[in-house]
Amino acid sequence: MILHEILQHNDCFVKNEEYVPYEATKIPKKRMVVVSCMDARLVELLPKALNLHNGDAKIIKNAGGIISHPFGSIMRSIVTAVYELSAEEVYIIGHHGCGMSQSNPKGTLQKAIDRGVVTPEALQTLEYTGVDLEKWLFGFSNVVDSIKANIDLVRNHPLMPKDVPVHGLVIAPDTGKLDLIVDGYKEIPVGMKN
Ligand SMILES: [Zn+2]
Known part of the structure; x- marks a missing residue:
């Protein structure tokens, strides 16, 4: 009965004001939006490995961290994060051993x-x-190719400002080690960099 456990815990959580350390605004402090995978191993590891705390970033997740359609809900979330929530950078973070690579x-x-x-x-x-x-x-057959395809899709989206860097990384789901695939700063057209 996971639901009952959750509700019981929640009662104490709120009563004891355990939420206080997590108070934040909806505008991400680090002005970034992350697209990643729903893998259970990344629930805490991903933010810890990136030093992200509550209120630091917008995090969008699905199976594989795949942006499958330019006018789907993931892309809508990115566009909303950029225009309405002050996100200035996009991070596409895939991971090794992703279930969607062996789908x-x-x-x-x-x-x-x-x-x-x-x-x-x-x-x-x-x-x-x-x-x-x-x-x-x-899903995909190769996580690096998938990340690059996602980056292409975001960068070429008609509503994406060209001065928003779109980075690509792969995280190890056991150690949290990040490998840089694409440094988005280097891809911004000359003259548009801050
Ligand atoms: Zn995954």
Whole structure:
């Protein structure tokens, strides 16, 4: 009963004013927005490894940290962070050993069939109507390529200011070590740098 545990803890948390050390405003102190993966190993490790505290950054997460569509919700969050929440830099942070790099769309669909959620016939009907579920479920085959593709998408978005650096990094989910893939400062057109 995780929910009950959560609610019980929450009661004490609020009563004992344990929230006080976390008080912050919605404008990120470090003026940055991070896109990363929902991997459970990164819940605390990612902010600790980057020295991010409550109120420091906007953090957007999904499976694989993938920006799959220029007009999807991740890109909307980045644009909102830049224009409405004063974010001045974007950090795309993938990680080694990401589940989305070994994603198995066929296997996922088979699990849905095995659980009785869909029938193979229903899947076939979807396919005929142009819905490519395997493509939709697919993550990436290489984390560095995925990060670079995300950066391209953000940098070339029609609503993204060209003077916003978009950095790419890979984090190790065991040690928190960061490897720099793209230094966004170097990619800003000459004459637009601060
Ligand atoms: Zn991941």
